[in-house]
Each structure stands twice: as structure tokens, then as C-alpha cells.
Amino acid sequence: xxxxxxxxxxxxxxxxxxxxxxxxxxxxxxxxxxxxxxxxxxxxxxxxxxxxxxxxxxxxxxxxxxxxxxxxxxxxxxxxxxxxxxxxxxxxxxxxxxxxxxxxxxxxxxxxxxxxxxxxxxxxxxxxxxxxxxxxxxxxxxxxxxxxxxxxxxxxxxxxxxxxxxxxxxxxxxxxxxxxxxxxxxxxxxxxxxxxxxxxxxxxxxxxxxxxxxxxxxxxxxxxxxxxxxxxxxxxxxxxxxx
Amino acid sequence: xxxxxxxxxxxxxxxxxxxxxxxxxxxxxxxxxxxxxxxxxxxxxxxxxxxxxxxxxxxxxxxxxxxxxxxxxxxxxxxxxxxxxxxxxxxxxxxxxxxxxxxxxxxxxxxxxxxxxxxxxxxxxxxxxxxxxxxxxxxxxxxxxxxxxxxxxxxxxxxxxxxxxxxxxxxxxxxxxxxxxxxxxxxxxxxxxxxxxxxxxxxxxxxxxxxxxxxxxxxxxxxxxxxxxxxxxxxxxxxxxxx
Numbered sequence: 001x002x003x004x005x006x007x008x009x010x011x012x013x014x015x016x017x018x019x020x021x022x023x024x025x026x027x028x029x030x031x032x033x034x035x036x037x038x039x040x041x042x043x044x045x046x047x048x049x050x051x052x053x054x055x056x057x058x059x060x061x062x063x064x065x066x067x068x069x070x071x072x073x074x075x076x077x078x079x080x081x082x083x084x085x086x087x088x089x090x091x092x093x094x095x096x097x098x099x100x101x102x103x104x105x106x107x108x109x110x111x112x113x114x115x116x117x118x119x120x121x122x123x124x125x126x127x128x129x130x131x132x133x134x135x136x137x138x139x140x141x142x143x144x145x146x147x148x149x150x151x152x153x154x155x156x157x158x159x160x161x162x163x164x165x166x167x168x169x170x171x172x173x174x175x176x177x178x179x180x181x182x183x184x185x186x187x188x189x190x191x192x193x194x195x196x197x198x199x200x201x202x203x204x205x206x207x208x209x210x211x212x213x214x215x216x217x218x219x220x221x222x223x224x225x226x227x228x229x230x231x232x233x234x235x236x237x238x239x240x241x242x243x
Numbered sequence: 244x245x246x247x248x249x250x251x252x253x254x255x256x257x258x259x260x261x262x263x264x265x266x267x268x269x270x271x272x273x274x275x276x277x278x279x280x281x282x283x284x285x286x287x288x289x290x291x292x293x294x295x296x297x298x299x300x301x302x303x304x305x306x307x308x309x310x311x312x313x314x315x316x317x318x319x320x321x322x323x324x325x326x327x328x329x330x331x332x333x334x335x336x337x338x339x340x341x342x343x344x345x346x347x348x349x350x351x352x353x354x355x356x357x358x359x360x361x362x363x364x365x366x367x368x369x370x371x372x373x374x375x376x377x378x379x380x381x382x383x384x385x386x387x388x389x390x391x392x393x394x395x396x397x398x399x400x401x402x403x404x405x406x407x408x409x410x411x412x413x414x415x416x417x418x419x420x421x422x423x424x425x426x427x428x429x430x431x432x433x434x435x436x437x438x439x440x441x442x443x444x445x446x447x448x449x450x451x452x453x454x455x456x457x458x459x460x461x462x463x464x465x466x467x468x469x470x471x472x473x474x475x476x477x478x479x480x481x482x483x484x485x486x
Contacts, residue, residue: 077446079443084439087389088385089388092456097449100455100456101450113456131392
């Protein structure tokens, strides 16, 4: 589905941030991307959707090469901050923005927006302004604004950042119901354990581990070596917490 | 919440007729025409259900500015001397100028208030597009409206962070330097955010033009209200030329 072939990248005047990255995402599979701060996770996502221009290598989505700053309806990116994504006066307008740009007929727009908001269980947000939404609602609305374009691959950058437990649960339940191919970057390892079957560990611009999430995250030595911690839920309890 | 009568007026008709009225008032120079302009703006505020409190609030800043400028305006030299004090001379032309600016600016602000009162900004932009205003300008207006609030929020946060570290206790040059740093940080942040917003828009198929989901449907009453406004504009111009 998403094929990254030998990608390297450095910001102007900086050290290489990604070095010869190779990976393939399987259709319908949820893959986690973890690594310490500055390891190149966001840069990899920005390259995957064409916001940054690759300096070496190629990225393909469903057999079509990603071109710099060219819209590709098969892939979408959820920014870390929903304020970067929502700019219209109502959530309806924001969710309708993508389909309208794609040339969807006006008579079909209401149905598409309703469907996207229904998928995220937030039809009531339609007429609200993003100024009046909570952080969790904004995040959900931002996801709906991507779903309305019906992409095949979704890149989620820190989807649970700044969310409370209730909103985090909503995002988890939403992801568990999605059948798109998801590539999720997060520092919240428990969240990733609940939503992804595979994990890619990236450190200093290179992929250092790739495989089943429980297997890799259980490897305490590997996790420590790359600035990560084994998730608490994978540590066997020595004694009972409650009596 | 109950809608004000102005919210039922078709955005295209409202935009065109109120802009013509603004131009008609801007064209006036004779007291009778200017007073008629102000009287009609007040009637418009009253009959369209525009909140008078909000109108007064919106008038405050421009009137303060005018108050600040008034000593300079009053001291503008003219031909017909009214009063002569030991140092200053006051001419009829300078008082006329102050009176003209006060009347015309108050009328125009009241009309703008009626135009924007509880308006759905997306619909207003759509109306602007329909009447032929360039797409790029509309894009700038939509983005400015959305992000000006975010930057204001950012500025408040930065100012609080500075105050919490005793910024207000510093005086003189160092105080100014910190304020300049805050503005610079805001500028850099806003630049970075604008890049992210643009990327988010391109990712959803934006190509420099906004498309709108809704269609306008004008009623007979919209045309009647617009006709009344246009008649008032014509009356003001006639009064200017004939009185």
C-alpha cells in the first residue's frame, strides 16, 4: 500500500535526519512509528505525504509516486495540532473542504460530511465553530476532515497528544473501527499497543526494529537502547495491586 | 437562539447594497447629506436587529483614535479664523474636517457592524466570490479571520509567561527588548504555523481557490430590503449634489 524506498533527508544546513529508510505498509494494517524526540518521525510523515521533498529515494502509494506539494487523494496526514488543520467558520465547512476541492458535486457534499461525522460519532459538531470546541472534539473533527476524502492511507502524528483519558479512549475506539491503512506516530506506547499490530522503531534517522508490536516492545534492552521504555502493561506484575 | 432580522437577508444582496451605501456615505461632504447618512446607519442598526451594545463597542476604538487625532485636526490651518488664543488659532475648516470625519466614520462603522453582525463568515466569503471578488483575496480573508484569534491567544500566553517571570518589574530599554523578543517569537511562530496550515490545505486538494457547498437562494424580501438601502444611497448622493 505505502512503499518507502531508500529515503534520505536532511534539513538545509543540518545533519541527515533520515538515512536510507526502507519500509512497506500492508493494506488495512495499523503500524506504529516510535522513536525518541528528533528521531525523524514527523519528517518521515511529511515526506510520505509530499509536504517535504525527498532528497534520495522514492515513496509510492498504491503504485503512484508521491510528488512534492502535489495533492494525492490516497494519503492524508493528521497534524500534531488540530489548530493547523481546522480553519473554516464551522466544522461542516472544514469537513467539506477536501471533497469540494476534489470536485465532488455540491448535492453530494451534505451526505459525505454527514457520513464522515457519523463515523467519528460527532454529528452534533457540524454547525459548531472550531473556536468553541474542546481539544478532544477538535482532534475528532480533524480526523473527520480527512475521512471525508476517503483516503486509503492515513498518517496520524501524535493523535493522543494533550488528550484526557476519556478523549483518548474515543480516539482508540475510532481507530479500532477504521479499515484504512494507518501509520501512527506516538510517544504513548500503551495507546499504540491497543491500536497497532506492528511497530517500527526509528532512532537517529534509521529503522532499528520492525515487527510485531508486543514482541518488540517487550524487548526491554532494545527499548532502553533507543530512548524508550517498555510499556507498563507488558511488565509482569510481581505482586497483586489490589486485595 | 433567536435570529436577528439581518441574518435572514441574502448575503449577496446584503453585501452589494451595504457596500454601495458605504461608498455613497464616503462620497458626501455636505452636512445635510452626512447627517442623513448617519441617520440611515442608525435606522439600519435599529431595524436589522443589530445589537446596539455591540455597535457601540465597535465604535469605541475608532472614536478613541479620532479623539487622539482631534488636537492635530483642530490645529490644521484654514482661511476663516474663528478663535484666536495667545498661541493657537482655530479655523472653521478644521472644525468642519473634524465634524466630517466623525460623522462619516461613525456611519461607515455602523454599516460594517450591520454587515458583520452574527454573519457566517464562510457565507459572506461565498457572497464575495459570487460578486466577483478574486479568490486569492477571499483565501487571505478567511485565513486571517481564523488565525488572528490564534495569534492573539499566543500573544496572551507569551505575555503571561513573561509577566510570571517579573517582566513588568523591568523598566526602560530591557523592558522594550523583552517586548520586542515576544513580538519576534510571535512572528516566527505565526510564520511556522502558516506553513503548516498551507501544507494541511494542500493535502486536502487546495489549489488557491475556495469552493462552497451551499447555494444561495434569494427571496423577494431580500430584493425589497436591498432596494430600500439603494434608494437611501441614491437619496444621500442626490442630497449632496442638490442641497
